[in-house]
Amino acid sequence: MVADSLQVLFCGINPGLMSAATGHHFARPGNRFWPVLHLSGFTPRLLRPAEQAELPSYGLGITNVVARASARADELSAEEYVEGGRLLAEKVTRLNPRWLAVVGVTAYRAAFGDRAARVGPQQRTFGDTRVWVLPNPSGLNAHWTTATMAEEFARLRVAAEA
Template sequence: MTSLRPEDLEAARDRTIDDVLAGGLHVLFCGINPGLMSGATGHHFARPGNRFWPVLHASGFTPRRLLPAEQGELPAYGLGITNVAARTTARADELDDEELREGGRILREKVRRYEPRWLAVVGVTAYRVAFGDRHAKVGPQERTIGGTRVWVLPNPSGLNAHWTLRTMAEEFGKLREAAGVADARHRGDS
């Protein structure tokens, strides 16, 4: 990937990027919102310090560590990606509560339309605001959206230091098992 200059990143502010979606997914992962690197590249979780792609593999969702530019391969594994809020920012704390609540409403509509088995929101604080559930904790939620179950995962941002790669992979792995997805690390297509 060509290195991006600070002005390239700043120019990506307030852009949106396409979801990676298909009907009938096992798990639809939902970030808080795209960062500037994602806005500049058009790829989810594109910042080099973000642990989403390493954790996705370490938890067994993918047979190898995918690069952000390979996000289009996810539906073949029954996976997709969207965001609570669509616009790119340098930091998630640039979003206000109203934007997160509106994003939660749009997300519920998306889930009803595409009907994944599980919606996995990465970031408990954003989930609490978007879904009006102040007491939510990481793990499976009682809430469903139509027939879709909901799981809150730790935010894979490098800023979320109290979750290690190992402990995040364990939590993602619990979701993989609950979703009935075989451990892809043991497939022959790596």
């Protein structure tokens, strides 16, 4: 779900198999994206993946770095990440969201060749679009809890509203 002039364009790594089957981003039940989006204040209620079409009404959009579906992100090649980053940069330049929020620091590093990137705002911009790297909401990411993830998403929300 993308549109022109969004406040935040969220960018996942690539569709998982369930997302590919349903056509809905972050569709796997253990994925924490939708709960974190709500807990951070981006949405007034918890949306289900099937309700992703509501995101533009909140100034939000969603896309992926790599279009190819896989069971796990580690199945993607370095070339797929680099090409995905190139295509994403073109998309962001065309759509001009206020912020691009890449969900997953490892994916951001691979797509844009920035080994030093950390979660948080980045120096890189795409035209007028600022970049923020968020933690990966996959249930496999044990380094972040739902609560700490929501705090980081909320930092971005505050910056996007400023």
